[in-house]
Structure formats: structure tokens, C-alpha cells
Amino acid sequence: MENSEIIIKTLRENGALKSGEIAEKTGIEKSEVDKVIKKLKSGGKVFSPKRCFYDVK
Numbered sequence: 115m116e117n118s119e120i121i122i123k124t125l126r127e128n129g130a131l132k133s134g135e136i137a138e139k140t141g142i143e144k145s146e147v148d149k150v151i152k153k154l155k156s157g158g159k160v161f162s163p164k165r166c167f168y169d170v171k
Contacts (some may be wrong), residue, residue, distance in 0.1 A: 115141055115154045117140075117146060117147075117150050117155060118150050118153065118159075120140050120142065121140065121142070121147065121150055121151065121154070121160075122154070122159065122160070122170055123141055124136055124139050124140050125160070125169055126170055129169060130163050130164075130167040130168065130169040131167065131168060131169075132166050132167055132168075133147045133148050133151055133166070133168065136151075136156075136168070146147065151168055157170060158171065
């Protein structure tokens with residue numbers, strides 16, 4: 115499973131999370147989470163309901 119799929123699955127299961135919380139729950143480095151979140155946001159799969167939090171659309 116790719117990191118983007120793992121992150122989307124984690125957000126679906128937990129709701130809106132900060133990137134540090136996503137890293138903690140998935141075991142993926144925070145810097146990698148930030149990079150993947152940026153790609154997912156530009157692709158329209160993830161949005162930010164409030165500052166520093168991310169959730170799936």
C-alpha cells in the first residue's frame with residue numbers, strides 16, 4: 115500500500131488530524147506525511163477544515 119493510500123485510510127478512520135498525528139498513527143515520517151498531504155491537497159482528495167488539520171473529501 116502506498117503512503118497516500120495509508121494516509122487517506124487513516125483520515126477516513128479518525129477524521130481530521132494534524133500531520134504529526136497522522137505520522138504517529140501510520141509510522142510514516144512527518145516530513146513524508148507533509149509531502150504526501152501537499153500532493154493530495156493539490157489533487158483534491160484532502161482538504162483542510164481548519165488550520166493545520168487535514169481530512170478526506
